[in-house]
Amino acid sequence: MKYYLLRTVSDPKIVGVTDGGGQVELDANNPITEELKNFFFFASYWNEKRTAPNFDVRNCTATIVPKAKLTDFLNFSPALMTCPFMISERLAEVFASFKVQKYYTYPVTLSKEGMLIPDKYFLFCCPFLGYEVINFPESVFYTKKSLFDKERNYIHYKDEKDFSENYIVSAKIEKLVLNSNFDSSLDYFKTRVGEIYISEGLKDAIEVLGFTGVSIFDDKEPLIVV
Known part of the structure; x- marks a missing residue:
């Protein structure tokens, strides 16, 4: 299977913001934000061999930053290990129809200038595949x-x-x-080495359905060998 590199974009024409930061910010005054930050903190995440939160992730809230535009793949801050972006409800439905490595989604309520918005988004958490597949x-x-x-x-x-x-x-x-223990039928994967890679089928779905917020490359290193 041929794999393509997937990256979120920072082009202000697409995301609205001009500082390269996230389009939304998890609300600092929400207790669940602090719990997520502590769980996904880089050093302790690896040292304690964590994967997904062992606590109930509910009532996540985030604020759209000034001038930001909503995209299907949504950059957010603060950065959380193994959580590369938020995804729109429509994108979540498409991901569910493809073979994505084990992942978790947590609903996030978005607001802008103090007003709740109807668009449904999810925090996308996808623990990396281990070194054993490399x-x-x-x-x-x-x-x-x-x-x-x-x-x-x-x-x-x-x-x-x-x-x-x-x-x-x-x-x-x-x-x-990648070793023979790697599941070559995956449509989306991320190991502890390298970036996010997707199959041609998922690439086509993203492009045909017009999902926004990412660029897809077939000419960027590394070459993926399965």
């Missing part, structure tokens, strides 16, 4: 001296342990090879 010896990593430097310094990792102990923050991926 074939480290055959995957290709590299670093560069600068953004525009064409010369690549290749890095080879023997296994997950080698990667964890010798990981270089600035390393990029030229080729990501």
